[in-house]
Amino acid sequence: MKLLSPLQIFNKLEGQPPIKDQHWYSLQASGEAEQRTIEIYVYGEIGAWGITANQFVRDLAELDDGVSPVVAAFNSIGGDLFDGLAIHNALSRLGERCTGRVDALAASAASVAVCGAHRVVVAENAMLMIHNPWTFASGDAEDLRKVAAALDQALEVIIAAYKAKAPDIDEVELRRLVNAETWLTAREAVALGLADEVGDGVKVKACVGQGGVMQKYQHTPQALLDQLNEPTKPTEPVVDKPEPSAPGADAAALALLITQSCTQAGISNLIEPLIAETKLVDEATVQAAITQAKSIRDLCVAARLPEFAVEFVQAGLDTGAVRSRLFDKVVGKGGGFEIDNSLPQNEDPAPKIQAKQPDPPSIWAARQAAQSRAFKGVRP
Structure with a gap:
């Protein structure tokens, strides 16, 4: 469940x-x-x-x-x-x-x-x-x-x-x-x-x-x-998306908005997909896309599949479609599990602590000094 x-x-x-x-x-x-x-x-x-x-x-x-x-x-x-x-x-x-x-x-x-x-x-x-x-x-x-x-x-x-x-x-x-x-x-x-x-x-x-x-x-x-x-009847008339804005001050400002927002949210890898997906049409479109991208990233992280966030944003998927695809990827079509006999690999394995190796010359020198002190009547 x-x-x-x-x-x-x-x-x-x-x-x-x-x-x-x-x-x-x-x-x-x-x-x-x-x-x-x-x-x-x-x-x-x-x-x-x-x-x-x-x-x-x-x-x-x-x-x-x-x-x-x-x-x-x-x-x-x-x-x-x-x-x-x-x-x-x-x-x-x-x-x-x-x-x-x-x-x-x-x-x-x-x-x-x-x-x-x-x-x-x-x-x-x-x-x-x-x-x-x-x-x-x-x-x-x-x-x-x-x-x-x-x-x-x-x-x-x-x-x-x-x-x-x-x-x-x-x-x-x-x-x-x-x-x-x-x-x-x-x-x-x-x-x-x-x-x-x-x-x-x-x-x-x-x-x-x-x-x-x-x-x-x-x-x-x-x-x-x-x-x-069942087909869903649109509640509002379908309007074609406006053509992309010509390069200029508005487009540059929107691109900067995407860059700053993604950097602050820790999703810099989604900057280019968002620019391509929104075509920098207007601020409302860009803001909505950024919010959607954050939700998609969160879903991918929750499923432990963050690498698919870029793919889903590029495809223009909504959160419902993303959940379904992540479920497919996690559970798999067969509904079972795979047996893997390989041991888990740590990305950054902790350094092994090596036991100190004995140093025969040092041990010999210490014994000789102890014998010399004993012979002279000096306590160690």
Whole structure:
């Protein structure tokens, strides 16, 4: 269960908040204190590349007054299991005033998180997906045995989280469903006890920007995959990009802006790709590209693949596409792992400390001096 997540916290907001790919996380509070309803939108991936449990808990604590109802709305492919568990426990501590709502999909770690709510409502056309924890690893046989043991323990934690929501569920059947990677409809989730109510269905694009991950699950329903392939109608008229500015003072100033910003951010290797990609059209375009480049660099560093930042910036990819490509590179098409019998190589190995070698002449001279002093009656 490893994957990124925009989370948005709103208070008494009318309508559904717009999901902007460039903003993974935002918070807004409004409404009168005596009639507040705190709404949390977990839209996207959970974990280090998205919203961490640490950020979630701190921001919720700042907004929570201890009495207002809290609604946590999910449309997430999942993510890091332990962040999901921490969110599960944070929602559970809110008690009866917390409602978990699945707007489109709560998969993997997101299904664990939403089950922490006292009351769970799944939209008529939404789904809950449960499956075994998984990871990728490298090392020798003993290392991999430890990883397998850790996954077994993680599975027990997952089962405990589901049973906390549905104490009467048949555990043997639950384990079978988890092992089989099961996609539950709203009514099936209610029947199992993992949800309390079937809500009104509102069509929500399934985890926009995470289609590459959706396709990697073994039993993703075709209806969800079809949504990912639907063409998106532009909301604004398409306007051709202006031609590049003629070389001059403006272009030179924009090039200087890119150079200074990249140098300060430690991404000097992205100066040339940014100049080529923006064509120095105007300051707004340049600023947006710099912000995007920083996000791409951060994603590559998080995936331990910083060398791909230049390639992704040159290709003009957005952060959603970058996450998908990094996921492919880290996990690989086969979904398994490679065994490498070579020892890890340190880039800067620590210098070896050599033991001091004996010096026979010095030892002989010291003995001779000691004997001479003894013969003369002089103590050493």
